[in-house]
Amino acid sequence: DIVMTQSPDSLAVSLGERATINCKSSQSVLYSSNNKNYLAWYQQKPGQPPKLLIYWASTRESGVPDRFSGSGSGTDFTLTISSLQAEDVAVYYCQQYYSTLRYTFGQGTKLEIK
Amino acid sequence: EVQLVESGGGLVKPGGSLRLSCAASGFTFSSYSMNWVRQAPGKGLEWVSSISSSSSYIYYADSVKGRFTISRDNAKNSLYLQMNSLRAEDTAVYYCARATGDYWGQGTLVTVSS
Numbered sequence: 001d002i003v004m005t006q007s008p009d010s011l012a013v014s015l016g017e018r019a020t021i022n023c024k025s026s027q028s029v030l031y032s033s034n035n036k037n038y039l040a041w042y043q044q045k046p047g048q049p050p051k052l053l054i055y056w057a058s059t060r061e062s063g064v065p066d067r068f069s070g071s072g073s074g075t076d077f078t079l080t081i082s083s084l085q086a087e088d089v090a091v092y093y094c095q096q097y098y099s100t101l102r103y104t105f106g107q108g109t110k111l112e113i114k
Numbered sequence: 115e116v117q118l119v120e121s122g123g124g125l126v127k128p129g130g131s132l133r134l135s136c137a138a139s140g141f142t143f144s145s146y147s148m149n150w151v152r153q154a155p156g157k158g159l160e161w162v163s164s165i166s167s168s169s170s171y172i173y174y175a176d177s178v179k180g181r182f183t184i185s186r187d188n189a190k191n192s193l194y195l196q197m198n199s200l201r202a203e204d205t206a207v208y209y210c211a212r213a214t215g216d217y218w219g220q221g222t223l224v225t226v227s228s
Contacts, residue, residue: 042159050151050218097213101147103149103161103213107158108159
């Protein structure tokens with residue numbers, strides 16, 4: 001199974017500042033035949049289901065503010081929030097879908113306001 | 115509007131059984147693979163099981179293999195999770211989600227306790 005490891009476990013950032021969350025997979029999630037990274041990012045607020053933010057490692061889901069961006073390839077990925085807003089306080093998860101129908105999540109990163 | 119509505123959660127004793135259902139609407143259910151994902155209280159997301167659109171491919175997390183059974187009825191636009199031999203560590207909110215990650219239900223709470 002592909003193991004996903006996020007860092008840090010928690011993060012406190014001032015309003016308007018940049019937040020960066022990292023995700024590392026135990027094996028590459030880059031599919032060579034289509035050059036796509038099978039990596040997604042989710043945001044989860046208390047009492048709510050997860051919300052898809054980013055797929056294919058860097059494609060923003062419809063309606064997601066452009067302050068959210070994803071980058072990386074192979075085994076190392078990053079979610080960046082360019083200018084933190086109060087409504088971005090949440091837990092963020094990365095997920096691999098390279099292993100078809102055998103998905104795994106990172107342990108989550110809790111983002112708070114400093 | 116896409117909707118996924120889980121039901122069937124509740125309190126069950128260790129060793130007991132429960133069947134979760136997920137009613138889908140607003141999209142062509144038979145065209146999508148579906149997932150069950152759970153979240154223990156205060157913990158992260160854990161993928162539980164996936165089923166392909168025609169039920170040809172089914173996968174389980176090691177933690178539930180041999181105890182849980184996923185199924186679907188495309189004629190009824192419904193997804194199911196039969197949970198047997200339940201343990202305290204199965205206590206969680208169970209979400210159904212499209213395998214694309216873009217739509218999730220609100221979840222149903224399963225509590226395993228004597």
